Amino acid sequence: MGNFKTLVDKQNKFFHSGTTKSISYRLAALQKLRNGIKAHEKQLMDALKADLNKSEFESYTSEIGIVLEEIRFIQKHLRSWSKPKRVKTPITHVGSKSYIYPEPYGVVLIIAPWNYPFQLAVAPLIGAIASGNCAIIKPSELTPKTSAVFGNMIGEIFSEEYVSVVQGGIETSEALLAEKFDYIFFTGSVSVGKIIMEAAAKHVTPVTLELGGKSPCIVHEDADIKLAAKRIAWGKFMNAGQTCVAPDYLYVHKNIRDVFLHQLGLAIRELYGEKPLKNPNFTHIVSKRHFQRLESFLQDGEIIFGGEKDEENLVIEPTVVMNITWNDPIMMDEIFGPILPVLEYQKLSNVIEGIQQHPNPLALYLFTKNEQLQDEVITGISFGGGCINDTVYHLASPYLPFGGVGSSGVGAYHGKGSFDTFSHHKSILKQTTRFDLPFRYPNMKNGLNII
Ligand code: NAD
Numbered sequence: 001m002g003n004f005k006t007l008v009d010k011q012n013k014f015f016h017s018g019t020t021k022s023i024s025y026r027l028a029a030l031q032k033l034r035n036g037i038k039a040h041e042k043q044l045m046d047a048l049k050a051d052l053n054k055s056e057f058e059s060y061t062s063e064i065g066i067v068l069e070e071i072r073f074i075q076k077h078l079r080s081w082s083k084p085k086r087v088k089t090p091i092t093h094v095g096s097k098s099y100i101y102p103e104p105y106g107v108v109l110i111i112a113p114w115n116y117p118f119q120l121a122v123a124p125l126i127g128a129i130a131s132g133n134c135a136i137i138k139p140s141e142l143t144p145k146t147s148a149v150f151g152n153m154i155g156e157i158f159s160e161e162y163v164s165v166v167q168g169g170i171e172t173s174e175a176l177l178a179e180k181f182d183y184i185f186f187t188g189s190v191s192v193g194k195i196i197m198e199a200a201a202k203h204v205t206p207v208t209l210e211l212g213g214k215s216p217c218i219v220h221e222d223a224d225i226k227l228a229a230k231r232i233a234w235g236k237f238m239n240a241g242q243t244c245v246a247p248d249y250l251y252v253h254k255n256i257r258d259v260f261l262h263q264l265g266l267a268i269r270e271l272y273g274e275k276p277l278k279n280p281n282f283t284h285i286v287s288k289r290h291f292q293r294l295e296s297f298l299q300d301g302e303i304i305f306g307g308e309k310d311e312e313n314l315v316i317e318p319t320v321v322m323n324i325t326w327n328d329p330i331m332m333d334e335i336f337g338p339i340l341p342v343l344e345y346q347k348l349s350n351v352i353e354g355i356q357q358h359p360n361p362l363a364l365y366l367f368t369k370n371e372q373l374q375d376e377v378i379t380g381i382s383f384g385g386g387c388i389n390d391t392v393y394h395l396a397s398p399y400l401p402f403g404g405v406g407s408s409g410v411g412a413y414h415g416k417g418s419f420d421t422f423s424h425h426k427s428i429l430k431q432t433t434r435f436d437l438p439f440r441y442p443n444m445k446n447g448l449n450i451i
Helices: 005-016 023-039 041-052 056-082 119-130 144-157 170-177 190-201 225-241 254-272 288-297 348-356 371-380 416-421
Strands: 085-087 097-104 107-111 134-138 163-165 183-187 207-210 216-219 249-253 302-305 319-322 339-345 363-367 385-388 423-430
Touching: 005 107, 005 134, 023 041, 023 056, 023 119, 023 144, 041 056, 041 144, 056 119, 056 225, 056 416, 107 119, 107 170, 119 134, 119 144, 119 163, 119 183, 119 416, 134 170, 144 163, 170 190, 183 190, 190 207, 216 225, 216 348, 225 254, 225 339, 225 363, 249 254, 254 302, 254 319, 254 339, 339 348, 348 371, 363 371, 416 423
Parallel strands: 107 134, 107 183, 134 163, 183 207, 216 249, 216 363, 249 339, 319 339, 363 385
Antiparallel strands: 085 097, 097 423, 302 319
16 A cells, blocks of 8 residues: 555656647547456456446446446547537627636545445546546445456556556545646545545545435326336345445335336346346346445335245345334435335325435436426425436436436536546637727726737
């Protein structure tokens, strides 16, 4: 672990050489990253299987394919995004022209979590490279095989003065945070996010914090019940519920509760089979400690679907729980596992009030065909982002900046959002020397001073 001053100094020196400011250099680096990922695809899939038992399908769609697509999108637009933009100039500034110059921050630190250990380390790196920065990435220690493949891959394609991976746990993060960075991008829990923000404050370093929280999912009485059940089962139980934007809990309208829960059971069986514990492609819980924490939630309420578990293999079946209140432990913290509590409601206004009394969710999902209700929820509750009549999918669009609000996060990224996040937007006024308006000066005389 030790001291990272030498590495940070090396990257600072490289950054100040100006090499990374060239757009061709950035585009070539993105291409190298893309080729590197393709070359390591099999190794990455094997590592994700070993760390979390992720299936090849999930590994490709949610870890590898998604970042390849992000690189492709950014490569296509980078030249246009990185040009200085001419903007309007007010009449008071007559004679001058106004521009916004995007410029890289310098050396950035990226700290990643374990739940999508490859995607969440690489996606911010793509933004950092596109914007012309150098980067040090600390992947999660809880997925050591994936973090090792990622580290080796980066070591093969980039020099450490440009992009470097540092392996380790909390002490390593702490040692990195003792150094001065120009930007810190953190993905992880709210509690660690606060530690990162405090460390960044010492150097007034700007941050993006991609955090978590309890993301509600509301199923109204006019919803397409079968479709809602399938899309919720998919969004909740992929990666065994270990997804920051997974629906954390459901609010289901009383009039459709039973028919919806029946459909939800059918959808879970359709996606994961009759015996998910025996399904070789169902993601495992990351560690014994996380397993035991989730297991303790099964004591609350009444299990109406699933509930079987296997501690040796760290698997918990997709489980649906009813008769839950906000005072149960399962409702006090982000669940981050394959357990779905169900609350019922009669009036949507009560749901809105209930959610408003809790920290701002990272995501919110609403199933209804009623556009007025859609607007009421979208404008009435503050949350990071979400979907109407779907779950999770908003995260995969490069046109939608992804991030939280309040305790679910600070800032956003993906697509143009990533380029903007890792760039400082420098405002420049280019003034004329042909004349000098006197109004701004004390003791001004009327009229125009023609020079
Ligand atoms: P975590 O906060 O425990 O760890 C994240 C990273 O921080 C790891 O690399 C870890 O080594 C490091 N870390 C842990 N403790 C630290 C400390 N005291 N000081 C400095 N660094 C420290 O999070 P996790 O358990 O890996 O991930 C789960 C959490 O991440 C959930 O809350 C989830 O919602 C959130 N998450 C958010 C997003 C998002 O995009 N918003 C995505 C994935 C996960």
